[in-house]
Amino acid sequence: xxxxxxxxxxxxxxxxxxxxxxxxxxxxxxxxxxxxxxxxxxxxxxxxxxxxxxxxxxxxxxxxxxxxxxxxxxxxxxxxxxxxxxxxxxxxxxxxxxxxxxxxxxxxxxxxxxxxxxxxxxxxxxxxxxxxxxxxxxxxxxxxxxxxxxxxxxxxxxxxxxxxxxxxxxxxxxxxxxxxxxxxxxxxxxxxxxxxxxxxxxxxxxxxxxxxxxxxxxxxxxxxxxxxxxxxxxxxxxxxxxxxxxxxxxxxxxxxxxxxxxxxxxxxxxxxxxxxxxxxxxxxxxxxxxxxxxxxxxxxxxxxxxxxxxxxxxxxxxxxxxxxxxxxxxxxxxxxxxxxxxxxxxxxxxxxxxxxxxxxxxxxxxxxxxxxxxxxxxxxxxxxxxxxxxxxxxxxxxxxxxxxxxxxxxxxxxxxxxxxxxxxxxxxxxx
Numbered sequence: 001x002x003x004x005x006x007x008x009x010x011x012x013x014x015x016x017x018x019x020x021x022x023x024x025x026x027x028x029x030x031x032x033x034x035x036x037x038x039x040x041x042x043x044x045x046x047x048x049x050x051x052x053x054x055x056x057x058x059x060x061x062x063x064x065x066x067x068x069x070x071x072x073x074x075x076x077x078x079x080x081x082x083x084x085x086x087x088x089x090x091x092x093x094x095x096x097x098x099x100x101x102x103x104x105x106x107x108x109x110x111x112x113x114x115x116x117x118x119x120x121x122x123x124x125x126x127x128x129x130x131x132x133x134x135x136x137x138x139x140x141x142x143x144x145x146x147x148x149x150x151x152x153x154x155x156x157x158x159x160x161x162x163x164x165x166x167x168x169x170x171x172x173x174x175x176x177x178x179x180x181x182x183x184x185x186x187x188x189x190x191x192x193x194x195x196x197x198x199x200x201x202x203x204x205x206x207x208x209x210x211x212x213x214x215x216x217x218x219x220x221x222x223x224x225x226x227x228x229x230x231x232x233x234x235x236x237x238x239x240x241x242x243x244x245x246x247x248x249x250x251x252x253x254x255x256x257x258x259x260x261x262x263x264x265x266x267x268x269x270x271x272x273x274x275x276x277x278x279x280x281x282x283x284x285x286x287x288x289x290x291x292x293x294x295x296x297x298x299x300x301x302x303x304x305x306x307x308x309x310x311x312x313x314x315x316x317x318x319x320x321x322x323x324x325x326x327x328x329x330x331x332x333x334x335x336x337x338x339x340x341x342x343x344x345x346x347x348x349x350x351x352x353x354x355x356x357x358x359x360x361x362x363x364x365x366x367x368x369x370x371x372x373x374x375x376x377x378x379x380x381x382x383x384x385x386x387x388x389x390x391x392x393x394x395x396x397x398x399x400x401x402x403x404x405x406x407x408x409x410x411x412x413x414x415x416x417x418x419x420x421x422x423x424x425x426x427x428x429x430x431x
Contacts, residue, residue: 007286008244009033011206013197013215020211021065022263027209028079029259030251030406032288035206037197038082039129069268076232078273085130088200092220093132094371096192099224100138104232108185112143124189128180130196136182145182148211191230194218207244241300241308247293249312254289254320258406266409278404284397292319323399330392331403 010031016038018024027034073079099105110117125144128136139145190212197218208217218230219239260266275282289395296315302308393400 007032008205008207009035010209011035011197011201013210014193018066021069023211025263026067028073028271030253034080036082036084039127040084053358072268077275085200088196090132091199092195093135096135099227102228108188109143111146122186123183124186125181125183126189145184174213184208187231190216193220195220246300250293251289253312253316257321258402260409270408276409278401281397281401285401288398323396324402327399327403334388
């Protein structure tokens with residue numbers, strides 16, 4: 001078998017919690033698992049925002065929709081898992097230490113004595129367990145990071161209007177009580193977390209994924225010049241597309257064939273049901289994506305994003321869209337034929353006559369014999385149609401998963417619901 005023998009899992013970054021409910025639901029239709037790098041501290045439970053001033057204010061704002069989707073996917077399917085960053089924290093320390101002394105980063109040293117923070121500056125937090133002791137000390141001593149007290153209403157926060165810019169709780173030091181956080185320019189946080197995610201992903205065969213459009217993608221082996229450019233300089237030269245990125249892009253383009261544009265209105269229960277009911281097809285879809293991506297591996301050499309997307313759209317059209325269209329035609333033809341035959345068989349049953357079965361005492365009665373024969377014909381028809389339907393679906397399980405996903409998630413019109421009733425009568429509705 002070509003392609004990935006074991007499917008990679010996704011690694012969410014740069015934050016702890018997903019922010020886009022629709023994005024998360026699409027991810028659950030492809031990734032077997034989604035890992036989050038979450039420090040082991042007890043102050044990182046997933047919950048919705050508490051009333052202002054509550055002792056356990058959230059680290060990042062978490063909408064009730066995303067919170068519910070995360071909980072359902074975790075409790076019902078085990079899709080989302082939390083793991084601590086571990087030794088990866090130390091692995092990315094040296095490149096950051098090397099770049100912080102450069103003069104070009106002076107504008108990011110927000111907490112130097114006598115420096116007033118521009119109210120338009122966006123801050124973001126880092127937990128002490130995400131940063132090595134050496135780097136924590138350097139960030140604090142050089143004015144890049146500072147905790148601001150247990151409440152965002154402290155005089156310092158009020159003076160710098162940080163209550164409007166900061167995402168989450170604060171702390172006087174990296175080690176104060178439950179909230180062991182320090183804040184710094186959000187660019188520092190995103191670049192650092194991007195490197196941390198890349199290092200952890202490489203070490204554990206994961207694929208970084210994100211719902212943050214402008215998330216930085218700085219690799220763990222980036223030197224000081226690349227990090228400096230990502231923080232304050234012009235955008236670095238686009239790097240070649242990795243095989244993992246090619247694979248996930250193919251998967252998303254294939255799912256885009258059947259998934260509604262806005263999944264926020266689709267209950268997460270439907271995603272759970274799809275994963276449970278069509279588990280084998282889900283696995284087959286992921287395997288085929290990996291096989292197709294491996295076959296078209298040379299496309300990773302394309303640097304222009306728009307051109308790469310055009311190539312991938314053609315690949316998806318040939319390997320996923322066309323088989324899906326063919327399957328829809330076969331299922332439609334099978335349904336129409338079965339419905340027509342079922343109606344013909346039912347018209348053979350005299351109105352008002354009950355089907356009594358194959359009683360030997362009544363077998364000689366012409367009306368009853370015809371009725372029993374018609375009933376047996378309908379039962380045989382249903383069995384035959386289901387066997388044909390199952391054969392169609394099993395012949396292309398990846399297309400079958402897309403077919404079922406589209407049918408389950410797309411809103412249906414009154415006509416479609418009526419046709420579904422006819423399919424159930426004819427015995428051609430999906431099982």
